[in-house]
Amino acid sequence: MDDTPEKSKAHDNIEDNLDQVVSLLRKHHLVANLVHKQDMPHHDLVEGLVHKQHLAELHTVLDDMHPADVARVLEALPLGDRLLVWDLVKAERDGEILLEVSDAVRESLIKSMDSDELLAAAETLDTDEIADLAPDLPQDVIQDLLESLDAQKRARLQSALSYPEDSVGALMDYDMVTIRADVTLEVALRYLRRLKELPDQTDKLFVVDRDGALRGVMPLQRLLLQDPEAKVADVMAEEVVTFRPQDDATDAAQAFERYDLVSAPVVDARNRLVGRLTVNAVVDYIRQESDSDMLSIAGLREDEDIFSSVWKSVQNRWAWLAINLVTAFIASRVIGMFENTIGKLVALAALMPIIAGIGGNSGNQTITMIVRALALGQIHPDNARKLFTKEISVAALNGLIWGSMVGLFAYLLYGKPALGLVMMGAMTLNLLLAAVMGVSIPMLMHKFGRDPAVGSSVLITAVTDSGGFFIFLGLATLFMAYLG
Amino acid sequence: MDDTPEKSKAHDNIEDNLDQVVSLLRKHHLVANLVHKQDMPHHDLVEGLVHKQHLAELHTVLDDMHPADVARVLEALPLGDRLLVWDLVKAERDGEILLEVSDAVRESLIKSMDSDELLAAAETLDTDEIADLAPDLPQDVIQDLLESLDAQKRARLQSALSYPEDSVGALMDYDMVTIRADVTLEVALRYLRRLKELPDQTDKLFVVDRDGALRGVMPLQRLLLQDPEAKVADVMAEEVVTFRPQDDATDAAQAFERYDLVSAPVVDARNRLVGRLTVNAVVDYIRQESDSDMLSIAGLREDEDIFSSVWKSVQNRWAWLAINLVTAFIASRVIGMFENTIGKLVALAALMPIIAGIGGNSGNQTITMIVRALALGQIHPDNARKLFTKEISVAALNGLIWGSMVGLFAYLLYGKPALGLVMMGAMTLNLLLAAVMGVSIPMLMHKFGRDPAVGSSVLITAVTDSGGFFIFLGLATLFMAYLG
Structure with missing residues (x-):
């Protein structure tokens, strides 16, 4: 996937999005109130149509929004309106939006969904993303999920769930693209073309040996600029910033800042590649940390949904x-x-x-x-x-x-x-x-x-x-x- | 440049670095004290040699460190030791290290340098980096710098200096790689190979027309994966998240978080490309903002050098x-x-x-x-x-x-x-x-x-x-x- 959202020319302003949704909701409520107040069946019918029309319009507006923007809108709506809007969101987008909303709002959305809906939403996600949602999911949904996954994914989900919250393991994903050291760049390129697309925030490929041990990294830059006849082993960078799953996430974030990294390999004690850490996970972590510092200074236990009970x-x-x-x-x-x-x-x-x-x-x-x-x-x-x-x-x-x-x-x-x-x-x-x-x-x-x-x-x-x-x-x- | 530091296998721990420097400094001071106390010329000579040997060792240690790591070490040293270490750093690295240290520490380092040293340090930097240093440089050094730059760079430096602190203009750099829409990917690739290397954090090229107006972006991914015979115009992404130099940096940071961007074009009112914003500038900005929030909550006016007077x-x-x-x-x-x-x-x-x-x-x-x-x-x-x-x-x-x-x-x-x-x-x-x-x-x-x-x-x-x-x-x- 490209990281280029295909919808906004200039960057979207959350306030514009919110204004649009709120004005549609207001029209909808206005009509709903009218329907409620006037008990004549004729009116009912006409107003009911107008009412549906507003919802359809809202539907279209939401479909055009980036998941992160839908998340911001949901966070800014009182509970009633929030659930109304949540119902209008296409089911296949539920998973990615749940990932984007704050913990407190996620809880309110998950509470409104039944197990089947939750299972369907979770199944649209990657293993590391499921692990991020897991603390908020009911136990039976997690069980069903584990059963529905293949062996490799199940093992990954289980290990992702086992890492403590502030560790690299909890932040990493499994979207690594690996190549061998003994092929030429030309061969590596042909392999990539067959993949059709690369994961988000891929700025380097990971070079591993037969046992999965990390031998180096191949920046996309070098792949583009160096002679295609050259061997990967001769072009790759061998000295690499690597992390362990149990490393402290704060240290990793500081390393990303110091060395201006976009992605970095995560390896186990035997140097085998187990995952990858990306700058977007690091940015989210930094934001979350500075948030929780501010909250604890003010004496709040956790992030609060401003419309919670x-x-x-x-x-x-x-x-x-x-x-x-x-x-x-x-x-x-x-x-x-x-x-x-x-x-x-x-x-x-x-x-x-x-x-x-x-x-x-x-x-x-x-x-x-x-x-x-x-x-x-x-x-x-x-x-x-x-x-x-x-x-x-x-x-x-x-x-x-x-x-x-x-x-x-x-x-x-x-x-x-x-x-x-x-x-x-x-x-x-x-x-x-x-x-x-x-x-x-x-x-x-x-x-x-x-x-x-x-x-x-x-x-x-x-x-x-x-x-x-x-x-x-x-x-x-x-x-x-x-x-x- | 690759963003892969060529020196550290696992990520460096600031405490290890600091320990190493401090223990060398301690040996150095110990010897210096001995020399001072014992006035016999024979001893003087022997100890003087040992003394020099420690400094040489420190020199080597510092040369091997990433500039960001040297910066962290300088921040953690009391003023006397800090200036001693600063003198040991190679002059051509002065500029990049000055960029990395905190404002308060930068001030103390700049105060120890004369105009010629400052000019030499600044000349190793890009225009946007000079603009970051400028508030701390003496007026005569800035004048000399402006005179030493060519017309394009001078104009860029002047405009960079004119943007308010919390604007996109103040964060952006000028390392954009541009291509034309009417060439094939093959031609674009050949052009890139001639460049030998791409700027840090380049995940996309900017597609501009004859007048410098932005027509779209070409993610490196697509350049790698799509048919080399295709035209840039057919492969590029036309809907792009763009920023204006006068945009609020906080809004831009939120857009980077929401859309998981690595880099984005900055355009003027007539859609002409004027610069580029990268995730590392955004990460630094987020960190700095959350810092200044914490400081103002606690009633501190600004970041303080913990060893300031x-x-x-x-x-x-x-x-x-x-x-x-x-x-x-x-x-x-x-x-x-x-x-x-x-x-x-x-x-x-x-x-x-x-x-x-x-x-x-x-x-x-x-x-x-x-x-x-x-x-x-x-x-x-x-x-x-x-x-x-x-x-x-x-x-x-x-x-x-x-x-x-x-x-x-x-x-x-x-x-x-x-x-x-x-x-x-x-x-x-x-x-x-x-x-x-x-x-x-x-x-x-x-x-x-x-x-x-x-x-x-x-x-x-x-x-x-x-x-x-x-x-x-x-x-x-x-x-x-x-x-x-």
Whole structure:
């Protein structure tokens, strides 16, 4: 297949597509409502025809759209309209569209299909694509699918299902075109012509020996430009970037970025070719990863269908809110310890959120830097101490600058110089705490093999809240004699 | 050029590279220190030799590395070591390595080079690559460069420099291979063989007419598989995804993802070919965008060199801390309005951060959802109201659930049922506020053409903090009679 969609001159704009579908749906609903309201049989008939006409038009519009565009439209429609549009999509396109929609929307579409429809949809797909859908398919459909496949495909599906989510094995496909090293380019070309077409994103062929072991790759470029009489062995590239199925997908994505790859062979421990990784799978993975980072920073468990039910949304947001509740309770109890002090000087209650808030912001800045540096492999035992020193210096300097500002603010408001000094001291100490924890938390999580991005923001904010309240109210208690 | 790096069998691990360089550097420093400490001339000589030997070894190691790998190593080294390694890199590789390093690190490297070195480095690059470096180059180097280029390249560089940062024009390159429609594939192939090699990421040739207008594209696949006697016009794909230089880069990136493109032509208003966009430029752009989203969420102005000076870091973090300071002052004054109430019941001071904190978390969840949906084009005037209703329902339900928990907590701690009810009411109201503002803020920013991602988290937190304190302390003041 070519990767050239045969339908759009300039690239399609999702908003244009959506406008078109929505305006047809609106006409359809308008008519449906009319039919519903007016119970006269004559009207019913006429309106029913108009109604059908809109649906037919919608049908044509959808047929002309690229599957990825249909997917975007489905994601942007509320559940009722979504299922109406989904019914209008040709059954043989169901599989490819299911692959394109987000997890949450896929779930809603699959729920509306029976086992036969699902089986038919899955059978239009490649093994690696079926594996991508599998987590959302009912067990009986997967069983039926496994039985319907031939031995090689069944084995591939089973192994594809066995790879962990963030591994190269889960991203790779099986569309590799292989040739032998001992033939001429001319022979290889004749073989290709018999295939009629090459898989998407084929920029190189894989050269394997009799046992399926990878000997090199033959870029299509060389096949085109080199002498047809030459042997594959003499023209192929022997030093190749290869991956293992169990490799981390993030590392593979970085290798694709660094070396500007379009496709790369995946080999097993004995160097036998088992699959291929393509840049489009890598791009999807990068997008999905950056999405899930953003979601977890905001405290969402997973991608949410914006039109999912209220109850589903509550569940999705539950986990982080619960953690946040615990940290808020702790902060509350820290303040509770100092109720006496606050009773003596109520101004402290008004000032304390400043210390906690700016500490949280500064801690989040530090932790984001460190999480990124860890992800990019920039942190090394040798330079970790340098980083610590730097972050602590930044915090100390910021503490002096911002601390004197908040101190001045407190002094001007309440006319007590000692209160200003306590604010300044507390601010500096809380920024130092934020810096130390902002470096330590992700480094420790990394050391113990956890993803430092997940929950780091919640953790650092918890520390700077409770810590900030403790430092500020503690200092105020110590120096209460001068504050009264 | 092939995109197959000729050096690594399995993909290189940045940590291995870094380990190797660091251990050589460590040996080097060790020796340098010894030389420094022992002032005997004999030792000096011997150690000096050993010292040179380590540097020579480092030289070899660096020469064998892919430019992208050298870039990663430079980013992970503190300034002193970084410049030492940079000096060891062959001058003719300076240009390609400067392209690969992050903006902040590039700045530090460029600062260490004189005009002649910079000019020499830039002259090894393509026009579009020079344009990428240009913002960091001194004005006199750019002038010298413009003078050294031929007329076509100068015109290209000037137009490349004129495109805004997030446009297709800024991402595109000029490595297009063009053919005519009226020749046979055989003739086209002969022409290609004369070129000897094709630019990276060439998966299609561009078919243009006499005036340079795009008539179609010829995928390399078709060139390989179709009858060599056929005319280009009969084999080429005429419906092509094309871009304009002024198109938004984000839209282009989404089109690459949707249609799994490897390269695409960029045309002007009269459909004349002006450049080409490739998937590697798109991948870099996606990575950079998701990075800058994360940075702005955390309140960092830009990508930071983790080893930059303390003063530079303070400046980078300054802007958001200042905004945060203003919002914290406002929240503090809101509390200040209720000092009387807090004076009567100090427990309120301990409980108020719970209301503000959970409101902020919930608001950030909503705003993240909406920002993503806007970016994906999922929000449409027709469904905006549905979204509002849904988010408000989720907030109301969460308010009841979490509100009763915090209410119970307050009641158990302080033994006052009315305090529990005030907590529950304040929590529900603050979550509703968070939902309304979490939907409205990004929608309004989007409507007025601003990027809804930037600063949204700071804004929503400001609203839920000040709003939460106001609601909670206001309710407490109203019902003080029952709380005393």
